[in-house]
Amino acid sequence: MRVSELVERSGVSLASIKYYLREGLLMPGVATSVTGADYDERHVKRLALIRALIDVVGMPVQKVKIVLALIDDPDAELFEALGQAVSALPPAIEGDPEADYPRARAALERLGQVYVPEYPAVPQLERALAAAESVGMPMSDERLEVYGRAVMQMGEYDIRAIPSDGTASALEYSVLGTAIYEPVVAALRRLAHQDVAARLLGPAGWPTTPKGPGEKQPAPRSAPR
Amino acid sequence: MRVSELVERSGVSLASIKYYLREGLLMPGVATSVTGADYDERHVKRLALIRALIDVVGMPVQKVKIVLALIDDPDAELFEALGQAVSALPPAIEGDPEADYPRARAALERLGQVYVPEYPAVPQLERALAAAESVGMPMSDERLEVYGRAVMQMGEYDIRAIPSDGTASALEYSVLGTAIYEPVVAALRRLAHQDVAARLLGPAGWPTTPKGPGEKQPAPRSAPR
DNA sequence: CAATTTAGGATAGTGACGCTATCTAGTCAA
DNA sequence: TTGACTAGATAGCGTCACTATCCTAAATTG
Structure with missing residues (x-):
């Protein structure tokens, strides 16, 4: 064409x-x-x-280029490609292999995961935890464990869902899966907030998810905005 | 000062x-x-x-302004503020109340959540699902249920963790919690990928999380990049 | 076969964004 | 009184992701 x-x-x-x-x-x-x-x-x-x-x-064009090159390159190793892809995702952080990431290390140790500062997501986690701390909302151990359990469930599924046929499609799947489903997770989490909030905090008569099997409830008179 | x-x-x-x-x-x-x-x-x-x-x-300055105004305004209603805050988060989508969001609706129905197209996260979910589809990785029902369960766990905790004292701090907590912990979730998910991938796909001898209680393993000779 | 359309390549310009630099003029401590 | 500091206003800068304009030449159409 x-x-x-x-x-x-x-x-x-x-x-x-x-x-x-x-x-x-x-x-x-x-x-x-x-x-x-x-x-x-x-x-x-x-x-x-x-x-x-x-x-x-939300990736910048230059990072997209990296991810595409990764997908196109048949010599890439699957496991290494995952790390590469992650480091191309926003927010981009230039990780220093020498540096120590105390908050991330503590968090990972608590979750029982290995602390490998070379993983690009480690400095990302460090910065996110530091930011939460700096605004007076430090990540509690309890919250960390809830989140850790939740992401592990997703991670287990994601990795198992990678097709086991040729490397090329497996590579594409793992690289894109990390990136493409991230906005889905974000949107679902926001909707979960709305859903739970409506149940617990919303005005009486607001449409909510029934606890057990039940009827759909009528739409709200005005939008929750 | x-x-x-x-x-x-x-x-x-x-x-x-x-x-x-x-x-x-x-x-x-x-x-x-x-x-x-x-x-x-x-x-x-x-x-x-x-x-x-x-x-x-990663919020643009003008959206930050909205969120700050929301936090500062003592008249804001907590539940509505949550929706407002969500709509200020990137990626910003201008939702059309008239529009139908078929993918998002199907997903929410499958998860047993109410479909309220006025929630700002609904068009976000729609776009994310459409994007996954357009690159040939449509969201399967199975994946949707895994993700849905995971975010619900986080959502339940997040809402319950909102302090019940004065409205002001509760408001700040819910608004900021949605935004501030999002990068934490993203980083944790990426690390979960690395962790699970290392266990399932990584080179032999790579450091992995032991399945049961066990010894920490030595650091890898070269970084997984 | 002439005229119009379409394509490719190169280069410059645009608008939004998040600052950054400069200038002016007023104030306060030494 | 001199020099450092400050608020406020305005203009400029660098990046990013395009976008618009030229130019040339082949391909298509009448």
């Missing part, structure tokens, strides 16, 4: 496609002449992926 | 403090003269909060 068709199919503007081509995010089409190239479904899919990583996950 | 001291105590540059004052994020100090004002601990704490929301949570 021609560029114009790619524009239509993907919903991405020509200017942006040219930009992604320049930046090396989108692979060039097969040149049919000096002034014409042929694109296919892989280009459509790649554009969807680029937009998802940029718009939904 | 004077501005220079506030700069020192907070670690925020004078130029940035002036910027936050201009933007209405930081409340002005008590003017002692035409050219001098007095700041206190509340200003130090506020600056820490501003930085945490901007740097760690």
Whole structure:
């Protein structure tokens, strides 16, 4: 297909496609002449992926490039790729292998996980815990254990759900799964807050999730905003 | 204290403090003269909060302003404030009350939660699910249930942990808790991935979390990057 | 076969964002 | 009185993710 068709199919503007081509995010089409190239479904899919990583996950273009290179490179080792992918996710933190991350270490020890400061998520955790502390809401051990148990359940499932066929798809699955499902988790957590809050704190008559099997309740008169 | 001291105590540059004052994020100090004002601990704490929301949570300055106004406004209703706070979190989505969010609705129905399209997190969930779908990794029912159970555990704890004394602190707690702990969850999930992946996929001899009580294992020779 | 459309490549410009730098003028301690 | 400090106003900067404009040339259409 021609560029114009790619524009239509993907919903991405020509200017942006040219930009992604320049930046090396989108692979060039097969040149049919000096002034014409042929694109296919892989280009459509790649554009969807680029937009998802940029718009939904919130990754900067340069980090998207890293993740895509990781997926494309058949030599990458699955386990190492996971670490690489994580370090490309926002908020980006430049980890210092020499540095100590006391809050993260304490947290991981409490959760019974190994503390490997080289994992890119360790400085991310440290910074997040430090931020919570600095605003007067330090992470309690109790909360840590609740959260730790919850993420472990997700993690176990995520890893087991990685297809065991060829490395390529397994790689793509693990790399993208970490990134793509993160906004889903965030949105679900926010909705869980709303749901629990409506049950515990909301006005009487607010629609709530019934504790046991029961009837759907009527919609609220005004939106909870 | 004077501005220079506030700069020192907070670690925020004078130029940035002036910027936050201009933007209405930081409340002005008590003017002692035409050219001098007095700041206190509340200003130090506020600056820490501003930085945490901007740097760690990744909120744009204008959204930070909304969240701070929400915290400062004593008239706000706790339950409504939760929704407001959520809508200020990135990635920002302008929800259309008229619109239907089929993926989000199906997901919530499956989880047994009420579908209230007015909740700001509903369009966020819709977009996240659509993005997963568009890159060829649609959210399976199984994964949805695992995630749903996990976030519910966190949500229940979060809401119960809100202090029941004065409205002001409860408000601050619920609003900030949603935002501040989100990066913690993200980092913990990434670490859970690493931890589980190391156990299931990692090279032999890699440090792993023992299944039962056991010895700490030695650090790896090279970093998993 | 001429005219129009479309494509590719290069380069410069745009608008939002989060500061940052400079300037002015007033104040206060030494 | 001199020099450091301050508030307030305004303009500028660097990054980011595009976006718009040229130019050239091939391909398509009438």
